[in-house]
Amino acid sequence: MPLKRTMTRLVPPTALAAALATATLATTTTPAHADAGSGVIRGTVLETGYVIAPGIDVSLYTSAGAFVAATVTDSQAGAYQFSGLEAGSYLLWFENQNEAVSEWYDNQPDQLSATPVALADGATRVADAYLTQVSENLVRPTVSGTAAVGSTLTATQGTWFPTTSVEFRYQWRRGGAVIDGATQPTYTLRDADSGSRIAVEVIAVHQGATESALSAETATVTGGQPPVSAIGNTTPPAVSGSTTVGSTLTATPGVWTPSDATVTLQWLRGATVVGSGTSYTTTAADVGATLRVQASATKTGWTAATASSAAFGPITDSTPPTVTKPVNTALPSITGTARVGDTLVAGRGAWTGDPTAFGYQWTRAGVPIPGATGDRLQLTALDAGTAIGVAVTATNAAGTTSSASPASVVAKAASSIAVVAKSPKRHKLKLKVSVTSAGARSGAVVVKVKVGGKTVTRTYALAGGTRTLTLRGLRSGRAKVTVRYTGDASTTDARLVKKRVPVR
Template sequence: MLRVQPPRHLLAPRLSAVLASVISLVTAAVLLAVGVQTASPASATTTYLCTGYVACAQAGYTHHGYKKAGSKMWWRMYSGHNCTNYVAYMMVKSGASSERPWTGSGNAYNWGVQLSDITDSTPRVGAVAWYKANGGWAGSSGHVAYVEQVVSATEIIVSEDNWGGDFDYRVVEKGTSGWPDGFIHVNDTPLTVDTAPTVTATPAVGQKITVDPGTYTPAADEVSIQWYAAGKKIEGATSASYKPTTEQWKKRLSVRVTAKASGFARTVTDTDKTVAVRKGTLAVKNQPVVSGTAQVDGTLTTTTGTYSPAVSDKTIHWYADGTLIKGETSKKLAVTPELVDTKITAKVTATTEAYKAEKTLTTSTANVAPGVIRLGKDYTLSGTSSVGDKLAIGEGVVEWPTDATVTYQWLRGGTASGARASTSSDGSGASNDSLSYLLGAKDVGKTMGVRITIARAGYTTRTVDLAATSIVTTTPVLDLTATPKVTTRTVKVAGTKKTKTVVKRKVIVRVGVTAYGRRTVNGRVRVTLTQPDGEQQVSTVRLVDGKLRLPVTDLPRGKQTVQVDYLGTTVVTAGSARTTVRVPAS
């Protein structure tokens, strides 16, 4: 049989079986009036470890001070060598009341009867080993002893005193007539608490905390745990670790640790109360995310995220470059012009009972882009590109934004003309409202146009360039003169001595072409001279510095018609002039 070693004061070697038998024979000869009536050696198996205060002390077994205290009556038992007085002394010494816990007979056989509610068959250190009358080696008064050690479930070591006998230690094995009829648990010896159980962490809702169950002598075979909140048991909270719930918020926790070891009374220790359970920390399972177009007139949308545990409320605030956008607390944000070039974020605040508010900031968007100006109707440019005429703008419609500003800049050859009616000597230029333009001298030969600028803060400025379909032209002015010239001379007639008079008639055609807005006019001129008989002479001549001189010869006398046609250029339009001239006979 495997046996656990006794405590230090029980470490003296056991007496030999022969010595034990001799002691048994001597003990059996003694009849105790009140105490133990011993059984015969043939029917009881026991091993005495020591007998007598001195011998036991020398062998390392303590009498617990009874050598001196035995002169006093304990629980109103007879003093001196007496089993009941000794065990009563040990009960009081262990912390039990000094008053006998029952009335009536104090004989040993009556102990288990009067204390039946705390009597069972389980041996524990500090328990009373109880024998009925004539049980085992007990006499008619029964017997009680003090359990010093529980070696196993079938072997114990007891200390005892005997009426008319002496103090001793002995080993008792189960299955023999010496095994007690029961064990009375008045005040069993608990385990020694070497290190008290503690809870050191600050408790918070949803966060695991752990109790240190402590250490014991002897080491505990089993430790059970029960958590309490505000002094009330938390059902099911029986593990070393525990996560406080919302029900424990603001309450102080404690733990009751029950340590057990074979042969010892269970030891129950309560930890100190913790501080009140604080608010827990929400775990963000899915971060809030902003989606949509970061552009004026666009819409941004944020999710609110998910949390553990699930939360009861979520609030949203929007920020532009970290500055709160006042009044924006919904999932959607309409992007307005004042947000251009800022980065947008959303802050989601999740709350639920007994948890700290969890504030989560989304990733920022790209810089907000300007909005797009939309036209509901296009602008147009109409009019003839001829000096003195007007060009007019057909107004369009700005569909969005409706408060955009529209300005007009007239262009001459692709650059700003800068002309207005009030500053132009010829009255040309833009009207006061800039919606029309009177073409003047400076515009001749240029392509005219207008730049329409539509602007609004927070939007990309939109420009519309409209150009005339042709360059600005001017009308020519023709200055036409036709001068006749007649010359005569006398010549000999060939082969004779006669003479004759030769007459030559011609017209000198002079043409000058000018045009408003042009310093000189170039180009070709067609001159048609129609004689009286209808015959025509036609010549096409290029102007030189806006002028030409053309003699038309071999003309008959009479009225001649001169038609001059200026053929025009891309800038100066075609023009004509007509005159008649009379060519004399001589």
């Protein structure tokens, strides 16, 4: 039996059976008992959304209302089965206790109106059910009126159960497609409907859930002006071939609906038409520009359409350009402070010939400095007093050219001196001298101590920028200590004066 849809809230089967017992029945079939025969009644139960409904209670009664057996639908297919039945007439009750939804077979609200299932000896009957919380359509909607442009069609909602607290909505359809804005029980036919069939969909809404039913279509709508269809392009035209000038390019027209539309092609450079047909040979006028193909599709009774290919190109000259070696038009330069410890930065200068790469070589007094091939150079003690320059090499496909910057003479690094003094024993003074500089710090320090009316002067060589020294035989008193760093080839001199130190 085909799948049906209904919903109803019922009193329990036992109460209905009691009511039947007091009623006058035309049939007095003797109750059948399970396992007494070889007949089978089985089926599948679905619920709202047409999904499998496991755990649904299914009860079997004789047509006279006597209870026979009960079962529960399984979890995999929502199926149930009663076996071992005698031949006879049976009634089925389906109930989803969780959602308070139930029905008698087939879509009946009570046992008196339930559809009996007649079972022959040894036969198998299938009885499916659909339990939904939403109002269910029992008789399809209908459409009345004349199928002609200008006429008004009227919808009847059909038969639904239940209808309490149910809202009914309407949606008219043309050839199965939704007609925008056509949501009333009536619809006046228009030119756009000419040549089509019209139907109405009725939607039942209950607590946010919906069920719908579609009427049969009307006859083909007559009169009016049928709408003109537009030709459609599903695949645009395309261009293939070489971008080198003088090559012959080929175009495909693309894919059109309907397929028998007539398609013509034009070749365009910008907005200028330069050719027609499926092929085009590029000329010198096309060099540097892109080309595209525009397809125009026509058919009698249809609206024409156009489509363009993607841009193709740019078209290039077949003669490669002449390349010459780079030529320097502005000398390389050096920026930064030319002083030991600082960093110099090379500027490339200006070149013709579109160089593709640049190289650098720093020089000291005109001689290349090993390993100094980047665009930066940090100056060391070796550079003090020398002329530092940089040669820049520019390279392209035609060769290499070098050009040197003006030289910069490197100044000595600045220096500073620090002295720690103390008198560890009588008539002695111990000094620790430290020179800070980016230069070599290889010069000497001159120490002058004046104490008790006597002056002592000593000169000491530095080792690694530091020196610890002791002066003996000094008089006791508050000594005035002067220390001077004499500098070296890479470091300027520095002086520390008027340091007062007590001597024991």
